[in-house]
Amino acid sequence: MKYMPTVLPKDIDKYFYDRKKYIKQINTNLEMLELDIANQFLITGYRGVGKTALTKKIISNQPDKFLTTYVDISKIFAKKKGKPTEEEILKEILKKINKTLLKRENILKRTKDNILNSINKLKLKDYKFENNDSLLDIPLPDIEDNYDKLSEFVMELPQQIVDSNKNIKGYIIVIDEFQLIQYVENPEAFFWLIRSYTQEQYNVSYIFTGSASKTAEIINMINGQTGAFGGRMMQIDLKPFTKEETKTYIEKYSNNIRFNEEGFEQFYKCTRGIPAYINSFCNILPNNEICTPEILKNKLLLNTDQIAVIWLDVWGKLSENEKEIIKLLIDKKQLSWTELMNETGYSKATVSKYISLLNNKGIIEFSNKKYVLTDKMLKTWLKNKEKMEGQYPE
Numbered sequence: 091m092k093y094m095p096t097v098l099p100k101d102i103d104k105y106f107y108d109r110k111k112y113i114k115q116i117n118t119n120l121e122m123l124e125l126d127i128a129n130q131f132l133i134t135g136y137r138g139v140g141k142t143a144l145t146k147k148i149i150s151n152q153p154d155k156f157l158t159t160y161v162d163i164s165k166i167f168a169k170k171k172g173k174p175t176e177e178e179i180l181k182e183i184l185k186k187i188n189k190t191l192l193k194r195e196n197i198l199k200r201t202k203d204n205i206l207n208s209i210n211k212l213k214l215k216d217y218k219f220e221n222n223d224s225l226l227d228i229p230l231p232d233i234e235d236n237y238d239k240l241s242e243f244v245m246e247l248p249q250q251i252v253d254s255n256k257n258i259k260g261y262i263i264v265i266d267e268f269q270l271i272q273y274v275e276n277p278e279a280f281f282w283l284i285r286s287y288t289q290e291q292y293n294v295s296y297i298f299t300g301s302a303s304k305t306a307e308i309i310n311m312i313n314g315q316t317g318a319f320g321g322r323m324m325q326i327d328l329k330p331f332t333k334e335e336t337k338t339y340i341e342k343y344s345n346n347i348r349f350n351e352e353g354f355e356q357f358y359k360c361t362r363g364i365p366a367y368i369n370s371f372c373n374i375l376p377n378n379e380i381c382t383p384e385i386l387k388n389k390l391l392l393n394t395d396q397i398a399v400i401w402l403d404v405w406g407k408l409s410e411n412e413k414e415i416i417k418l419l420i421d422k423k424q425l426s427w428t429e430l431m432n433e434t435g436y437s438k439a440t441v442s443k444y445i446s447l448l449n450n451k452g453i454i455e456f457s458n459k460k461y462v463l464t465d466k467m468l469k470t471w472l473k474n475k476e477k478m479e480g481q482y483p484e
């Protein structure tokens with residue numbers, strides 16, 4: 091039976107459709123690592139459009155001469171209550187590099203010696219050993235109050251690994267959900283830190299991706315004119331599937347879902363070509379009849395929770411003020427800065443804070459001098475909830 095996954099499947103290749111143009115563009119630029127040219131990437135796009143799927147697909151299909159590591163910043167968030175620190179992010183990167191190395195342990199003997207050497211050097215200075223962290227079974231130093239040393243060690247490690255292995259020509263590191271870096275104490279300094287190391291590393295490419303709006307401050311912070319990378323990152327906006335792509339995708343991968351013409355138009359209008367919605371919508375559509383707009387409407391209303399599942403978790407984590415702004419935008423469709431202040435009664439600073447948070451999360455965007463909700467499905471889900479349950483979800 092065919093299946094359209096609503097969470098990322100382990101076997102990416104099996105369910106992955108197309109994106110050839112993006113893969114080619116990114117791979118062409120990654121291949122330059124072998125020529126000592128390290129491109130840096132920033133991949134943006136709507137929630138559920140397939141950023142994680144694309145980056146995982148790309149790194150899982152790299153040749154052996156390139157090492158790859160995937161780091162999901164949201165994992166750090168999930169594990170703790172408060173905000174993560176710069177140290178925790180660096181440690182997570184280190185942990186994931188370690189995982190990569192363990193998979194290739196045989197050929198990385200030299201790396202191990204080298205790492206051991208550099209750790210030993212560090213140890214002579216001001217490090218203590220701690221038992222619970224290790225890299226290739228080498229116990230790692232106690233790094234709590236040695237941020238400078240830790241950052242140097244982690245940031246130099248990928249290049250060091252390439253330099254010590256003649257069979258390894260490059261290192262690719264994906265930082266997913268990078269927008270969460272905004273919550274560390276000094277995100278700007280953190281991006282500058284990464285930038286300063288990448289400048290001297292000719293064989294390490296970073297791919298940053300996450301669901302921030304294109305107009306988000308965090309995008310500016312990393313790659314804007316005055317941002318750390320100052321526009322030098324290759325910025326790629328991953329687009330939803332076009333109508334044609336959506337049609338072909340469903341023909342090829344769905345379990346015989348069919349539409350009449352108006353039905354398909356309606357389906358595309360609802361999902362906007364976003365794979366997360368296409369997959370979850372197709373999963374609840376009947377496969378023994380031709381779907382008409384009426385069938386779609388019914389199914390959508392009865393199953394918004396399932397189709398809008400990507401918002402459940404996001405909504406649950408928003409503050410009351412953020413929810414308030416979203417509800418206002420549902421009612422009024424679009425609001426200017428001043429209108430938002432008048433409608434909420436919040437101070438300038440408060441509006442500014444929550445607008446920025448929502449923008450960085452890809453929930454609202456700034457268009458024609460007004461703020462609007464980025465995703466209609468969020469609106470559909472919330473309105474439907476209100477209708478069925480008499481109030482917006484908690």
Ligand SMILES: Nc1ncnc2c1ncn2[C@@H]1O[C@H](COP(=O)(O)OP(=O)(O)OP(=O)(O)O)[C@@H](O)[C@H]1O
Pocket residue numbers: 095096097098099105106107108109135136137138139140141142143144300301365366367369400
């Ligand atoms: N090219 C594709 N072919 C088939 N399915 C896809 C494709 N891209 C994404 N999907 C599916 O769509 C869903 C959402 O994809 P993914 O998690 O990669 O989106 P995202 O852009 O990373 O979302 P978020 O912003 O929430 O992190 C997943 O279930 C994934 O399997």
Ligand SMILES: [Mg+2]
Pocket residue numbers: 141142143266267
């Ligand atoms: Mg993702």
